[in-house]
Amino acid sequence: MNNDRLMWIVVIGLAAGIGLIAWSEATGGIAGLGARQLAHLVTYGAIGLVVGAAVVATFTGRLGEALRAVALWLVIFAVLAAGYTYRVEIHAVAYRVLAELAPGYAVPLADRGAPAVEVARASDGDFNVRVEINDSRIPMLVDTGASSVVLTPEDAVAVGLPIEFLRYDIPIDTANGRGKAAAVVLDRVAIAGSIEERNVPALIASPGTLKHSLLGMSFLSRLGSFEISGEKLIMRAKIAQ
Structure with missing residues (x-):
């Protein structure tokens, strides 16, 4: 031929x-x-x-x-x-492997409903997640016992918040005892580009009060749901009406 x-x-x-x-x-x-x-x-x-x-x-x-x-x-x-x-499944598996190798990495879930992410438990037993605040990412500790998102002064500066003229007049309870914090509003709080909230009330702790920034209920309460399943924390956005 x-x-x-x-x-x-x-x-x-x-x-x-x-x-x-x-x-x-x-x-x-x-x-x-x-x-x-x-x-x-x-x-x-x-x-x-x-x-x-x-x-x-x-x-x-x-x-x-x-x-x-x-x-x-x-x-x-x-x-x-x-x-x-099987590109979707392969993508999800790759994300899960990355989450295990890099604790704090939020894995977007292939959910047909509202956007959802999964976070692996860290070796110390806590759930740490990288959160995007005002276009900058910082590590935060998920704390359902905290009534508000709370930033350390260092993280507040990292996300571009001016702290020079803050008034630390709000009493807060921490693992280190009582302290003071200043109230702010965060323009944008997002996780893995999947879950996003705007105008989130937050606090900035006074210097020396906190070791880690906390992702508290002023953000978590806006979600559709959050649950712990084994060694995973699953957060789902609220379905838009």
């Missing part, structure tokens, strides 16, 4: 595939397959034709080598097709 004949086989195959797609668009489907499904089928078929033609042209007269080449390409094609088919 010469190269010209192989080329014409590929061209005719592509033309037939395009014709089937157009017919499917006009009739609403062929053999239960819609235009999108036929487009995928034609794409895969075209790849197979091109690869097959290349193998035949390259290994004419060498059947054993041709069969090995075909087998190799079939394996490669199968792996690529499987990767595309």
